[in-house]
Amino acid sequence: MKIIAIANRKGGCGKTTTAINLAACLGKKEQRVLLLDLDPQGHSSLGFGVFNEHARDLYDVFTGEVKLEEIILPGVFTGVDVVPATMTLAAAEHLPVRSDERDRQLEIHLAPIRHRYDYMVIDCPPSMGLLCFNALVVADLVLIPIEMSLFGLHGIDQMYQTIGQLRERYRRDIPIRVLPTLVDSRTRLCRQFLHEVGERFADDVLPVMVQFTVRLKEAVRQGMPIVAYDPTSTVAVQYGRLADVLMSTLSESPKTENVGHTETRLTTMRRAFEEAQPRSGRHGGLQKVVLRFYDFAGKKVQLAGSFNDWTPDQGVITRIEDGMVEKIVVLMPGNYQYRIIVDGAWQEDPSNPDQMSNFSGGYNSILHVEAEHETASV
Ligand SMILES: Nc1ncnc2c1ncn2[C@@H]1O[C@H](COP(=O)(O)OP(=O)(O)OP(=O)(O)O)[C@@H](O)[C@H]1O
Ligand SMILES: [Mg+2]
Structure with a gap:
């Protein structure tokens, strides 16, 4: 099982929307997927129309009351099972645990079910607390959605630092991929942000972006991923591409971080940059x-x-x-x-x-x- 943790301390940048839609797209591509909701707001289960405020969640698993496999909601969408979250989960941040196990509780509880899934997608809360650390420690890849707006880059450097420290402490590579979200490339500001993101994060930026569209909000309101609500929409295609790119990234061994892939990423970013650049050769005010x-x-x-x-x-x-x-x-x-x-x-x-x-x-x-x-x- 490959684990993708979707994290960003900044609220409202599209973590949950991406978790729901990435999980659904992977499921549609015949992968066995577990979506793990680590956010006490419980929005991931809401996005699949299965939210229940009385559901058992990871808090009960961490206290030893139930096993992880007992709280899985099976088949919420093609190929997708969900581990729901409720407000109770917030208390997990303060559970007394052995200090050497604090960051590894999730890893320990996941061991018995790893073989059942091809991918696990983790929707992290917008804070760098215990739950988020547990997700980062176990992740094969950290996906950081960055909202293309004024405060979109706020706190990203700190996230990079934290992941860097975890890499050192646990002596393993934790690749990071940056996903531009809520992109409206018609606005000059958004194009400038795309440019800045490309310059700052270079090869970590994915060759995919997610545009701003009301369709995503409508889909959540219906409790459906976009691939079910509006499968031919641009954003459904974009999330499908994201699933493809991540599947191929995760199937590569770290050493073969291949040229072809980097090329594609660069080409796409270059295109985004070109769109972001002012053009010369204007005719008067036209x-x-x-x-x-x-x-x-x-x-x-x-x-x-x-x-x-x-x-x-x-x-x-x-x-x-x-x-x-x-x-x-x-x-x-x-x-x-x-x-x-x-x-x-x-x-x-x-x-x-x-x-x-x-x-x-x-x-x-x-x-x-x-x-x-x-x-x-x-
Ligand atoms: N590409 C998009 N276009 C339009 N609206 C979007 C898009 N992505 C997310 N949204 C909307 O923006 C809001 C925040 O998105 P979301 O809940 O996915 O962010 P989040 O990072 O999970 O937030 P939090 O940090 O609170 O968990 C939601 O109302 C969602 O429907
Ligand atoms: Mg969220």
């Missing part, structure tokens, strides 16, 4: 705007909006590459509404959370064109 669509391979995609009198593709340049469709328009800075037409059917841009309702009961997507930047869509 800006070149590029909208990219990744999920409509083989389909005809057109663009219509307030900038071209809602006439599909009028004044729009189309480029198609490896199944990705690029729509290029030249516009003055300002706000515009638009929709896309996929094989003749009008719809909002699924990768753009910024939208408003229109007269026909649907939604128009909003495009903000800034004075000095190219605007791009993930």
Whole structure:
């Protein structure tokens, strides 16, 4: 069993959302997965619609009342079992234990069930307490989601330091991977953050990012992972890619941390950087705007909006590459509404959370064109 601990002291950066959706994607890929909720808020079980405030959790396991296998909720999703958490778990931080076993309780209790699963995904709480330490000690890989907003990088250096100390104390490698989350690459600030994250964490940054979308919140409200709620959405594809990348990273032996992989990571980050860079060659106040669509391979995609009198593709340049469709328009800075037409059917841009309702009961997507930047869509 390979163990992925999802940790970041910063609250609200997408740890739980990533834990739920990564577990579900691994399950869909025919892996046997155990999702371990280490956060007393219990949001991971909520995300699969199985939250029960009276459930037994790791607290009861750590006190010796039950065995870990007795509290597993089986089959909450294809291939996925869950170890739930409740408020009681908060008390586990203060249980009296032998000091040499404090950080290794989880490891000890996991031993009898390791053979049953291919992957365990751990949703850590937003603090570096005992529970989080137990997860880091047992992890084969620590996944740090970083929210692409003003305080997104806060506390990351300290996490790196802590993991470094654990590496030394337990004499083993604990690889770290950074996942940019809540990405809205239309905003200049977000593009600057992507750039900074790429520079600071270099090869640790994954070649995948998770965009900001209301679909994820809707899915949690329905108690479903996004692969079940909206399997064709961009974000479902992104979480699927995350599962693929982590599976291949974890199947490599540490020494073969291979060139191909690093290359892919760098290429992807370079693309993100390019999107984050201001472009030269502007014409007066006009800006070149590029909208990219990744999920409509083989389909005809057109663009219509307030900038071209809602006439599909009028004044729009189309480029198609490896199944990705690029729509290029030249516009003055300002706000515009638009929709896309996929094989003749009008719809909002699924990768753009910024939208408003229109007269026909649907939604128009909003495009903000800034004075000095190219605007791009993930
Ligand atoms: N990519 C995304 N797009 C839009 N909303 C998101 C995205 N990822 C997470 N969210 C929302 O942001 C909020 C915080 O996400 P989440 O609970 O996954 O963070 P967390 O790191 O687990 O928080 P905590 O530290 O409190 O445990 C939730 O309401 C979630 O639905
Ligand atoms: Mg959480």
